[in-house]
Amino acid sequence: MVLKPHVAINVKELDASIEFYRYLFGEEPAKVRPGYAKFDLDEPALNFTLNEGGEIAGGINHLGIQVGSTEAVIAAKERLKNAGLASFDEMDTTCCYARQDKIWVTSPDGHRWEVFFVKEDADSFGQSPTIPEAGSACCTPKQA
Known part of the structure; x- marks a missing residue:
């Protein structure tokens, strides 16, 4: 199964x-x-x-796709960029007790998505290096 x-x-x-x-x-x-x-x-x-249809808002913090390499993160960024979709980079950041390379993109309905690669575990929760107030939301930027 x-x-x-x-x-x-x-x-x-x-x-x-x-x-x-x-x-x-x-x-x-x-x-x-x-x-x-x-x-x-x-x-x-x-x-x-x-x-x-239906209610769009809810308790979802964010959604994500974990990939196997930084190159896969960059490939996703290029695919989204070529489609005219803006993404927000957070390379070599500490988030959710892991050091990661990631990008963020927001769907037409405001769902925040990350494509990320975990490099190694970290001892701290971390926060967004460019948006410090987002740290309480597992590093999710307010606008991706």
Whole structure:
């Protein structure tokens, strides 16, 4: 049996969100129906669905994709940049008790995503080097 996490989020505009996640994941959706889209990813193993409508705000701090190298972080940054999506870099930062290289990008609905590589464990929680007040939110920048 394969275990694959499932995350379903509400979005305001399905087409805009499909476009954003197509570039974030580097893949096409596996299914698109009226008011619904599904990305069935192998890497990371994730069943990720978009549901148009409903409450957007919630208790999510941020979402992330852990990758295997700094080069993979940079490749994600380039993919997002080429799609015209702005990203925010935090290279060689300490966050959530780990030294990491990461980028941040925000979906059309305000969901903050990080693409990150963990270099090593750290003894401190850390905080954003460029946005110190974000440290209490696991280093998430207020605007990515």
